[in-house]
Amino acid sequence: MSAVSRRSRTAALLVAAALCGAVAFTATTATSATTAAKKPTGKPAPVLKDPKVEGKKQAAKFLTLLKGEATPALKAFLSPQFLIQRADGSSATRASYLAGAVTNIKSFTITDVQATQRKDVLVVRYTAETDQIVDGQAYKKTPAPRLSTFVWDGKAWTLISHANFNTPQ
Numbered sequence: 657m658s659a660v661s662r663r664s665r666t667a668a669l670l671v672a673a674a675l676c677g678a679v680a681f682t683a684t685t686a687t688s689a690t691t692a693a694k695k696p697t698g699k700p701a702p703v704l705k706d707p708k709v710e711g712k713k714q715a716a717k718f719l720t721l722l723k724g725e726a727t728p729a730l731k732a733f734l735s736p737q738f739l740i741q742r743a744d745g746s747s748a749t750r751a752s753y754l755a756g757a758v759t760n761i762k763s764f765t766i767t768d769v770q771a772t773q774r775k776d777v778l779v780v781r782y783t784a785e786t787d788q789i790v791d792g793q794a795y796k797k798t799p800a801p802r803l804s805t806f807v808w809d810g811k812a813w814t815l816i817s818h819a820n821f822n823t824p825q
Contacts, residue, residue, distance in 0.1 A: 698810020701776035711771030711780035714806050714813050716764075719784065724760030735807055735816040742790070743800070743821045762787040767799065776808035786822065795822045 704710050721730040731754060738750035748756065768783040785799045800822035806813040 701773075701808035704773050704778070707771035707773040707778060707780075708769045710773075710813070711778060711804075711806075712766055712769045712782065714778065714815070715766055715769070715780055715782050715784070715802070715804055718804065718815055718818070719761050719764045719766070719786065722759045722761040722788070724758055724789070726754040726758050730754070730758065733815055735809070735814040737816050738814075739817045741817075741819045743823045746791075757791045760789045764788075765799075778806040778808075778813060780804045780806070784822075788822070790824070793824045795824055798822075 702710075718733065721727065721733055734750050734754070736750060738753065739747065740753055741747045764784055764786040766782050766784050769780065770782070771778060771780045773779075781801065781803050783799045784802050785797060786795070787797055788795050800820070802821065803817075803819040804815060805817040807816045808814075
């Protein structure tokens with residue numbers, strides 16, 4: 657694949673992920689407001705002074721939970737509406753992701769964090785350099801962009817969508 661077509665594909669994937677994040681942002685704002693109305697014991701989302709700090713913390717939590725199996729902690733962290741999109745074109749819902757081969761990340765570094773918050777939605781764009789295996793295939797260890805959307809469930813942040821632009825080796 658030529659450098660131009662790789663850049664075009666990456667740009668198209670970034671646009672698609674941004675649209676997914678915008679849809680998730682819009683949907684979760686309406687959905688979570690309805691859900692919050694049904695949960696009188698839940699606390700409102702914290703108003704973050706610096707969303708980048710919490711965004712990096714939540715991104716690191718997700719990558720730390722990816723140990724190759726659907727652990728109880730990972731199940732609790734993924735929103736029931738969770739969706740993932742990968743650069744290779746594969747995607748999954750929460751149920752199919754947890755039932756399949758969960759990514760195994762041995763180590764990671766997060767940089768270039770950008771984050772925004774609107775009420776109970778936190779959108780985080782970052783670069784991650786990972787040593788990871790997806791469905792038995794090693795992925796490149798070079799820095800790759802990621803986009804994650806978190807929603808406050810009344811008690812904690814949960815991951816509702818994630819886009820990974822890293823490609824297999």
